[in-house]
Amino acid sequence: MHTAVSLVFLLILGSVWTLQVAAVLPESQANFDLDQFMGSWYELAVVSNCPHYMQHKRENPVVVALELKHAASEQNFTMTATTFRNDSCKETSTVYSLTDTPGRFFHHFARFAADIDSFVVHTNYNEFAVMLQLSTEKPSETKTTKIKLYSRTTDTSPAALDLFQALVRQHGMSNDAVIRNQSKGDCVPGEQLTEATKTNVEPKESAGI
Ligand SMILES: *[C@@H]1O[C@H](CO)[C@@H](O)[C@H](O)[C@H]1NC(C)=O
Numbered sequence: 367m368h369t370a371v372s373l374v375f376l377l378i379l380g381s382v383w384t385l386q387v388a389a390v391l392p393e394s395q396a397n398f399d400l401d402q403f404m405g406s407w408y409e410l411a412v413v414s415n416c417p418h419y420m421q422h423k424r425e426n427p428v429v430v431a432l433e434l435k436h437a438a439s440e441q442n443f444t445m446t447a448t449t450f451r452n453d454s455c456k457e458t459s460t461v462y463s464l465t466d467t468p469g470r471f472f473h474h475f476a477r478f479a480a481d482i483d484s485f486v487v488h489t490n491y492n493e494f495a496v497m498l499q500l501s502t503e504k505p506s507e508t509k510t511t512k513i514k515l516y517s518r519t520t521d522t523s524p525a526a527l528d529l530f531q532a533l534v535r536q537h538g539m540s541n542d543a544v545i546r547n548q549s550k551g552d553c554v555p556g557e558q559l560t561e562a563t564k565t566n567v568e569p570k571e572s573a574g575i
């Protein structure tokens with residue numbers, strides 16, 4: 367198979383990084399439609415080979431609500447993430463630059479001096495998206511991989527989970543490590559978590575997605 371052949375070829379080159387990039391340049395996204403991808407998403411599940419990120423997520427494994435906005439003619443879009451942190455709602459905004467590759471974006475994360483390439487590996491726009499993020503921290507050149515499952519709702523279909531889990535395996539990570547969402551209800555920046563929304567807290571198994 368073509369994939370197996372390129373795997374061997376790239377392993378011979380010794381560049382796992384190149385392999386990862388090559389493995390996600392999906393022909394399926396050649397007709398990626400940015401504007402259909404915009405709007406509201408929920409980040410329901412994540413896995414990473416970065417221990418710090420995973421520890422941080424395990425401490426606060428909540429659903430992150432995302433709002434993506436693209437202004438026509440701009441070569442970038444804004445992703446606003448809202449999530450509960452210590453029972454209050456935190457909002458952060460990130461500008462992603464478009465690249466020449468459909469479904470591939472770039473941003474720089476100043477806190478870790480990291481260059482981050484994001485790929486929409488799979489999406490059907492109206493239900494789910496499987497995202498791959500490859501980061502390189504400077505100056506150490508430390509490389510980490512993150513895989514995320516986005517959904518238009520706080521639930522997901524078995525088909526979307528299958529695609530997510532397949533990508534997790536393809537990148538040599540275990541599905542046991544995946545951290546699933548724990549929905550705490552709607553999150554409005556500036557508002558404290560109310561007693562009413564607290565009753566919705568449903569702790570989930572954090573493994574075995
Ligand atoms: C977004 O892209 C436009 C040009 O397409 C540019 O003028 C603007 O500065 C960019 N915004 C950011 C925050 O990089």
Ligand SMILES: *[C@@H]1O[C@H](CO)[C@@H](O)[C@H](O)[C@H]1NC(C)=O
Pocket residue numbers: 451452
């Ligand atoms: C969360 O709250 C705990 C105790 O209430 C505090 O020690 C901790 O620093 C807080 N964390 C953040 C990120 O605000």
Ligand SMILES: CC(=O)N[C@H]1CO[C@H](CO)[C@@H](O)[C@@H]1O
Pocket residue numbers: 410411520521522546547548549568
């Ligand atoms: C992928 C995943 O774990 N999804 C869950 C997110 O939370 C909602 C509500 O708590 C569940 O219904 C989903 O199954």
